[in-house]
Amino acid sequence: MNWRIKPVDDILATAQRHKLQRSLGAMQLIMLGVGGIIGTGIFVLSAEAAQKAGPGMMLSFVIAAIVCGVTALCYAEMASMIPVAGSAYTYCYAVFGEPLAWMVGWALILEYAVTASAVAVGWSGYFVGLLAHLHELVGFVPTIVIPTAWANGPWSGGIANAPAALICLLVTWLLIIGTKESAVVNAVLVAVKLCALTAFIVLSVPAIDSHHFHPFAPNGYVGKMGVGAAAASIFFAYVGFDMLSTAAEETRNPQKNMPIGVIGALVICTVFYLFVAAGTIGTVGAQPVTDSAGNAFVPGSGALAAACQELQRVVCSREPLAFVLRQIHWPRVANLLGLAAGLALPSVLLITIFGQTRIFFAMSRDGLLPPAFQVLHRKHGTPYIVTLATGLVVATSAALYPVGRLADFANTGTLFAFLTVVIGVMVLRRREPQRFRSFRSPCLGLFGPIAIGGSLFLFSQLPTFAELAFAVWTTLGLLLYLAYGRRRSHMAQSQ
Numbered sequence: 467m468n469w470r471i472k473p474v475d476d477i478l479a480t481a482q483r484h485k486l487q488r489s490l491g492a493m494q495l496i497m498l499g500v501g502g503i504i505g506t507g508i509f510v511l512s513a514e515a516a517q518k519a520g521p522g523m524m525l526s527f528v529i530a531a532i533v534c535g536v537t538a539l540c541y542a543e544m545a546s547m548i549p550v551a552g553s554a555y556t557y558c559y560a561v562f563g564e565p566l567a568w569m570v571g572w573a574l575i576l577e578y579a580v581t582a583s584a585v586a587v588g589w590s591g592y593f594v595g596l597l598a599h600l601h602e603l604v605g606f607v608p609t610i611v612i613p614t615a616w617a618n619g620p621w622s623g624g625i626a627n628a629p630a631a632l633i634c635l636l637v638t639w640l641l642i643i644g645t646k647e648s649a650v651v652n653a654v655l656v657a658v659k660l661c662a663l664t665a666f667i668v669l670s671v672p673a674i675d676s677h678h679f680h681p682f683a684p685n686g687y688v689g690k691m692g693v694g695a696a697a698a699s700i701f702f703a704y705v706g707f708d709m710l711s712t713a714a715e716e717t718r719n720p721q722k723n724m725p726i727g728v729i730g731a732l733v734i735c736t737v738f739y740l741f742v743a744a745g746t747i748g749t750v751g752a753q754p755v756t757d758s759a760g761n762a763f764v765p766g767s768g769a770l771a772a773a774c775q776e777l778q779r780v781v782c783s784r785e786p787l788a789f790v791l792r793q794i795h796w797p798r799v800a801n802l803l804g805l806a807a808g809l810a811l812p813s814v815l816l817i818t819i820f821g822q823t824r825i826f827f828a829m830s831r832d833g834l835l836p837p838a839f840q841v842l843h844r845k846h847g848t849p850y851i852v853t854l855a856t857g858l859v860v861a862t863s864a865a866l867y868p869v870g871r872l873a874d875f876a877n878t879g880t881l882f883a884f885l886t887v888v889i890g891v892m893v894l895r896r897r898e899p900q901r902f903r904s905f906r907s908p909c910l911g912l913f914g915p916i917a918i919g920g921s922l923f924l925f926s927q928l929p930t931f932a933e934l935a936f937a938v939w940t941t942l943g944l945l946l947y948l949a950y951g952r953r954r955s956h957m958a959q960s961q
């Protein structure tokens with residue numbers, strides 16, 4: 467069997483020939499990282515995590531942070547060694563060869579494009595709520611109600627989620643007019659997001675009552691409901707640090723700046739999340755909604771939605787952080803937080819769609835996707851065809867599917883990519899011990915297995931539908947590779 471492993475030196479040489487402009491420094495990378503990480507996960511999905519784990523979601527955040535932290539070290543080492551676009555896809559090409567690289571690239575569509583759709587749907591929830599409350603902030607603005615049919619996809623009782631689709635198209639346009647302008651917009655939105663979370667922490671943490679932390683894990687620790695299951699879903703909140711490595715070719719001095727960017731962004735987000743989770747649980751309580759027998763309803767189920775109609779609970783809210791602030795008597799700040807989320811979540815969309823286009827760009831450069839994906843815009847210098855194609859697909863799935871399902875499906879692909887990168891770093895340490903690494907992941911012998919075990923554990927805790935969908939997606943990818951990439955790839959043609 468010919469695995470078509472692409473030597474690291476060849477990858478570096480190809481990148482040298484098809485150059486993207488190097489304009490990003492360490493600080494911009496951290497901003498891009500935080501912009502890509504903090505989003506729907508903390509602003510919206512924390513309600514879903516609470517329904518699964520209760521106060522134990524605090525531990526879920528810690529578990530997901532540990533898995534991401536040890537994986538981030540591996541991403542940083544890879545990016546410092548192979549600073550080219552393509553992330554896990556490119557790394558896999560160098561370590562395991564073309565078939566697995568393709569499969570990882572295919573899984574990354576879940577991590578990037580499907581994540582982008584989930585973020586857009588989460589944003590839409592806040593945006594619709596914001597329009598309804600806007601008159602409380604600005605007196606002369608009337609209440610604007612978007613009809614349910616056009617604020618929800620067919621699986622949530624509507625026709626299409628129009629705001630979610632429109633925001634995807636707007637961000638696509640921003641990306642087409644240029645990375646630089648987009649990075650500036652991103653920096654402003656990151657600042658807005660951090661201010662909103664800081665306000666939440668400052669107001670909620672002093673109001674914590676430790677009684678709300680009991681019982682700590684009403685649904686247990688392992689299984690499809692419980693602390694592990696919540697960790698698998700809330701893992702979505704940390705996704706994004708790895709996307710930074712897709713910007714390696716556009717980074718100045720990537721060997722130094724890339725590890726600072728990846729790890730710096732992850733640490734900042736983890737600190738914010740833990741305080742936000744503590745503030746949420748400790749102020750209003752986060753016990754799951756249960757049936758009369760005491761069994762917690764599954765998040766996203768019709769039964770939970772029906773039960774929630776009678777209840778004012780954080781697990782029922784589509785704007786959980788704003789809900790908490792209203793409950794602790796800060797309604798104005800709650801509306802401002804809604805406004806901040808409405809303004810800032812698109813920065814996550816920006817970085818995820820950006821990452822997806824750069825992965826397609828790298829796959830096309832290797833001949834695994836059509837060459838049109840590399841065509842740059844004459845005026846703006848951006849890969850506009852692939853950006854437009856990605857934007858349209860992301861907008862369509864955002865219009866149709868609910869946020870929780872999209873997020874869990876996206877998590878399957880992300881965990882698969884994480885797994886291959888960690889194993890890849892361990893393999894390269896043995897196979898190419900002499901290759902220069904400006905950043906070496908510490909204690910790889912310990913952290914590597916923790917990252918692998920952690921990813922497998924989180925995958926096993928995801929809902930069954932997501933695991934099955936991943937199996938179908940992977941099979942489809944394999945068939946596509948056999949039909950197109952295997953013959954068209956540049957590696958195939960040069961052999």
Ligand code: ALA
Nearest residue numbers: 503505506507703705
């Ligand atoms: N981590 C990103 C979010 O939570 C994907 O929206």
